[in-house]
Amino acid sequence: MRIVSFDQSSVLTGYAVFNGTGLTRWGVLDYSKNKDTQARIKDMCVEIDTIITKVKPDLVIFEDVNLRNSVKTLIMLAQIQGCIMQSCHLKNIPFVKYAPATWRRIVGIQQSNKTERENLKEQAIAFVRNSYGIKVGDDCSEAICEGLAHLKNEGLLPELTDLKRSSKKNEENYKDGKKAD
Numbered sequence: 001m002r003i004v005s006f007d008q009s010s011v012l013t014g015y016a017v018f019n020g021t022g023l024t025r026w027g028v029l030d031y032s033k034n035k036d037t038q039a040r041i042k043d044m045c046v047e048i049d050t051i052i053t054k055v056k057p058d059l060v061i062f063e064d065v066n067l068r069n070s071v072k073t074l075i076m077l078a079q080i081q082g083c084i085m086q087s088c089h090l091k092n093i094p095f096v097k098y099a100p101a102t103w104r105r106i107v108g109i110q111q112s113n114k115t116e117r118e119n120l121k122e123q124a125i126a127f128v129r130n131s132y133g134i135k136v137g138d139d140c141s142e143a144i145c146e147g148l149a150h151l152k153n154e155g156l157l158p159e160l161t162d163l164k165r166s167s168k169k170n171e172e173n174y175k176d177g178k179k180a181d
Contacts, residue, residue, distance in 0.1 A: 001156075004052060005061035005147035006084060007139050010037070010076040013044055014139030016147045017055055021157045023132060023147075028140050041076060045083035052087045060088050061150045063142070064097040096150060103149035107160055131163040 007014040011032050017025040029047050034040040052060060062084050065077040081097075088095045100120075104111050109123045121138035128134060128141040136144075151157035 001059065002055060002057045003059045003061060003147055003150065004055050004057040005143050005150070006048065007063055007142035007146060008044075008048075008077060008080045008084065009139060010041065010073065010080070012137075012139045013048065013080070014137070014141070014143035015048075015051060016140070016144040017057075018147050018151065021151055023144060023163070026134075026136060026140050026144060028137065037076065041079050041083075044080060045087075048080070048084055049087040052084075052091065052093065057093060059150075060084065060093055060095040061146050062095065062097055063103070063146060064099050066100060098146055098149060103146045106149035106153050107145045109145070131160070 001020060003018040005016045005018070011030075013029040015027055015029065016023060029044055031040040031044050034043065062081065065074060065081055085095065087093075098106075101111060104120065104124075107127060109120060109127065111120060121142070124141040124145050125136070125138055128136060128144050132144075148157065148160060148163070152160055
């Protein structure tokens with residue numbers, strides 16, 4: 001089973017690709033230089049669709065939207081979520097949404113009402129670094145964690161310890177989450 005997971009945001013969207021239980025690719029869609037919000041969302045949606053089209057996943061995982069900071073941010077995240085859902089619907093690919101608190105609980109990120117958002121992001125980064133030995137930012141780390149949460153939740157990956165990328169070949173072919181030339 002091939003899975004693509006997304007941690008969408010209005011500026012940086014992390015993604016991860018799993019083949020079976022092995023992490024095979026990861027990266028970030030960075031539109032931070034584009035200050036036009038609607039153009040940025042449109043471009044991000046096109047690139048998300050391109051990833052889904054190229055990977056041809058059996059399943060897409062993404063974070064459900066929630067009110068974090070402002071209604072404006074919620075609307076932007078909902079628009080991006082709608083793009084992911086439309087891409088899946090048009091390609092007949094099932095998808096699963098996880099609430100942030102749910103995927104964090106499944107992978108073992110410590111959280112409470114008093115836990116600051118930055119601390120949650122740091123825990124996701126540390127989890128991926130300790131599990132895979134790769135250094136990525138919070139958007140990519142959270143996309144990886146969301147995919148792992150689904151694998152664990154479905155009983156496909158009973159333990160989230162001693163995780164390794166699928167093969168040494170993948171480690172050599174990908175640098176910073178992108179295909180090496």
